[in-house]
Amino acid sequence: MDERRLWAIVLAGGEGTRLAETTRRMYGSCLPKQFLSFGQPRTFLQTTVDRLRGMVPPERAIVVVAARHVELAREQLREFAGVQIVAQPRNVGTGPGVLLPLVHLLARDAHADVALVPSDHDFRAPVKMLQALATARGAVRDGASMVLVGARAEWAASDLGWIVPKPRRRAARVSCIESFVEKPEPGVALGLFERGALWNTMLCVAQADALWRLACRHLPAQAALFEEYALAIGTEGEAAGLRALYERLPAADFSRDLVAASEGLRVTAMDGAGWSDCGTPERLAAALASGADGLDGVAPAS
DSSP: OOOOOEEEEEEEOOOOOTTHHHHHHHHSSOOOGGGOOTTSSSOHHHHHHHHHTTTSOGGGEEEEEEGGGHHHHHHHTTTSTTOEEEEESSOOOHHHHHHHHHHHHHHHOTTOEEEEEESSOEESSHHHHHHHHHHHHHHHHTTOSEEEEEEEOSSOOSSSEEEEEOOOOTTOSOEEEEEEEESOOHHHHHHHHHHTOEEEEEEEEEEHHHHHHHHHHHSHHHHHHHHHHHTTTTSTTHHHHHHHHHHHOOOOOIIIIIITTOSSOEEEEEOSOOEEOOOSHHHHHHHHTTOHHHHTOOOOOO
16 A cells, blocks of 8 residues: 655745736736636636646645735635645745745655646646646656656747657656756757657656755755754744745755756656646737636546
């Protein structure tokens, strides 16, 4: 019997700078897109947690947000009993944005597996995303420390990150990784597309303790500070400890500074999901036009 339970860390701490003008024009404010619905029945954040109920119950979901958006997140997630919201005092990049909820997860379940899931992405076929996460989780249960989910590229995007898988056996669903390429020049992007490289979605599944060990290796200054803070979790000094942590915390990028620097990671291809990071007005508009199978989410598993 597998003793490792699957948790989810939902990344909702972004500031929405890339779409600030779009959201200001539509809403009169610059709220990050994860808290907006753009005329759909649910916000991106609500839809993300809806989708994950097919794999992870709300009581095993931890959502990280900016401190100034805590009350908004609580209001939007009030229907999800047991979900935990943790707040970043300031944004110092996706590295700390992952480590903060990770130390909370490890304080609650030291032997968990964890899925990292951005809260502001869209999928034309969400069930395909869940299938890819299930494949990644299966590889983690078989001993892989961390498996990334790469989207099958639909064009030669030069403003996205790419993952180049190594050749694999025909029947294998998970590959070793040859290299990462971040926002390549158009000619390089075309070559990656023709080679069958994958878009980096930041979706992944890992053994939580293995992910922490990678953080200790590649983000040692940040990990050491979070280890100090972890001792205060659940005590009267937790809030003060968090403030002190973020006063000293260096910035770091999760994909560049941890994932791309790590060896032995694997990747699985997400086919047919219609993934979009909705990171430009054009990609957001395309996602909104894709229909109810995307932002409306999927029904939870029974």
